[in-house]
Each structure stands twice: as structure tokens, then as C-alpha cells.
Amino acid sequence: MEFYHKSVLFDETIEGLNIREGKTYVDGTIGGAGHSSEILKRLGGTGFLVGIDQDDNALAKSNEVLGKIAENYTLVKSNYKDFDVVLDDLGIDKVDGILLDLGVSSHQFDEGERGFSYNFDARLDMRMDNSKEFCAWDIVNTYLKEDLTRILRDYSEEKWASRIADFIVSDRQKKTIDTTFELVEVIKKAIPASARRKKGHPAKKTFQALRIETNNELGVLTDALGKMIDRLNPGGRIAIISFHSLEDRIVKDEFKYYFKDCICPENTPICICDKKREINILTRKPITASEDELKENNRAHSAKLRVVEKL
Numbered sequence: 001m002e003f004y005h006k007s008v009l010f011d012e013t014i015e016g017l018n019i020r021e022g023k024t025y026v027d028g029t030i031g032g033a034g035h036s037s038e039i040l041k042r043l044g045g046t047g048f049l050v051g052i053d054q055d056d057n058a059l060a061k062s063n064e065v066l067g068k069i070a071e072n073y074t075l076v077k078s079n080y081k082d083f084d085v086v087l088d089d090l091g092i093d094k095v096d097g098i099l100l101d102l103g104v105s106s107h108q109f110d111e112g113e114r115g116f117s118y119n120f121d122a123r124l125d126m127r128m129d130n131s132k133e134f135c136a137w138d139i140v141n142t143y144l145k146e147d148l149t150r151i152l153r154d155y156s157e158e159k160w161a162s163r164i165a166d167f168i169v170s171d172r173q174k175k176t177i178d179t180t181f182e183l184v185e186v187i188k189k190a191i192p193a194s195a196r197r198k199k200g201h202p203a204k205k206t207f208q209a210l211r212i213e214t215n216n217e218l219g220v221l222t223d224a225l226g227k228m229i230d231r232l233n234p235g236g237r238i239a240i241i242s243f244h245s246l247e248d249r250i251v252k253d254e255f256k257y258y259f260k261d262c263i264c265p266e267n268t269p270i271c272i273c274d275k276k277r278e279i280n281i282l283t284r285k286p287i288t289a290s291e292d293e294l295k296e297n298n299r300a301h302s303a304k305l306r307v308v309e310k311l
Helices: 010-017 034-043 056-067 080-090 106-110 136-142 145-156 161-172 180-190 204-215 217-230 245-259 291-296 298-302
Strands: 024-027 048-053 073-077 095-101 232-242 279-281 304-310
Touching: 010 034, 010 095, 010 232, 010 304, 024 034, 034 048, 034 056, 034 095, 048 056, 048 080, 056 073, 080 095, 080 217, 095 217, 136 145, 136 161, 136 204, 145 161, 145 204, 161 180, 180 204, 204 217, 217 232, 217 245, 232 245, 245 279, 245 304, 291 298
Parallel strands: 024 048, 024 095, 048 073, 095 232
Antiparallel strands: 232 304, 279 304
16 A cells, blocks of 8 residues: 555644754654655755654655655654664764654554554554564453553543453453454443444544554653753754644643753752753644644644744
């Protein structure tokens, strides 16, 4: 399948990054190079773009797109949490901008065999990096009921988390739950008919939670943000597009921490933490999609963009 992905908040993200000719930028989730194609155009012949992704199809598509624009870029298969290792390997100390477009691409959802979507019958997979062994099948068929309940509750706010976990554990005792459609049937049995008739697919939240757990998405995000701020040049910017409240909360809280001048308890008479503000927050409230974009791209409905600048 041809890789495609419609970038959300395109103009807002490019403006937020304040791309400067001759500087160095990192796209940590390059996808199909939607945003990065414009970044590369604005860098001129002396700038440099580093594109990172876990998905081989995404990297191939990005190389095809960017190769038609210029040659001053490199693509690396990796997880963005290891972007500092990527930079070290390339001999790059500091950069001038970093972009993260979190979540799953349109292509990954529509590539049925990847197991991200409840609309296609496929093996339970959901790996963003196909070279990894651990996948959604392992979660569904090996996690304890308590752990299944926790991830469904915490990662998707699924009202029926405990009941769904009960039904999963019960069904897998008869045979393993191997495919997306088999899991959907279990979820439908677990959720009362009256609740299933409400808006949205009954499996949506469960699939989101499994995807987050499979790829450790929240842990990766938490681990990466501080390192990214450390590797920015003064005036450099980080732009992050998130797609659900858990991601956005992590981004918001981490940015607030690095914005603070002091983290001492309120009753401490003299500051002893020696913490200094490292960033300015340029988006006090997250930027969301315009009405025009919402009409064109359904995925933009949940997108939130936050931007900070290194002092």
C-alpha cells in the first residue's frame, strides 16, 4: 500500500517552528514528510534536516518526497526517544527546532494487516516498529485482569474497563484471542447493548489503550521531552502535536516544569533548588484545528499543538 498521511495543523506548526535558513531541525516522527517537506524547503542549501521514524514504509515515503526537494537531510530508523543517540552518531551537538507529530498515521490505520484498526480483520499487532517482538497480542493474551483493567481505564478512560478485562480473560481460557475482529466481538459482549448504541465504535477506546501500551507511547514521550530541551540552541523551538488528553497533559506539565524558575516548597524562605527557567511557553493554550481543516481532515478533531522556545 502506498504510504500516505495528511498532516494536521500544517500552517500552525510551520509558523510555530520559526524555521530559519541554514539551521538544523529534527522531525522525530517524520511519517510521510508532510511537515518536513516544508521544513526542508525553508532551510536553504546550508541547513540540515534529521528525520526519524520507526516505520520502514514511512522512511521510504519520506525519502521519496524529500529527495525531490533537496539533498541536505538524513533519515534514521529509530524511536524519537533515542534522538540524542541519533544526533551523537551524526556528530550534531545542538539543534534549532524539533517536531513531534504523535500518534498513528492515517496510513498505519488503513494498512489493515498492522492491526491498529477495528475496521479490518488482522492479527492483533499494533507495533509501530515491526522489528519489535512485543505486540498487542501479548497484552490481550497474557496480561492479568488487573493490568488489563488498569491500561483500559488509564489510557482510554474506558467506562467498562473492568468488565471488558473480565470477558477477555474468560474468552482466552477457551482459545487465544488472535485477531482484531475476535477482540471486537469480545468487547461487544462485554459492553451492554444500551451503551453500544451510543455514539462511536465500542472498541475504539480499548484499541487506543492497547496501542499506547504496545508502543509505550506515554513513557517514551515523558522520557524524551527533557532531553530535547537540553539539545536545543538558544532561540530553538519544540512543536508537539498530540491527539489525546494523556499525551497533551504530559506535554503541558513537562513544559510547565521547564518554565519554572524555582521548584522549592512554597514555605521555603530562600531558594535552594538552583533551578532556572529554560524555556518560554509560546502557546499558553494549545492550538487546535480551524473549521476549514476540520471539514477536510477528520483526524484533526483531537489534535492539539504546543510550542516552546529555548532561552
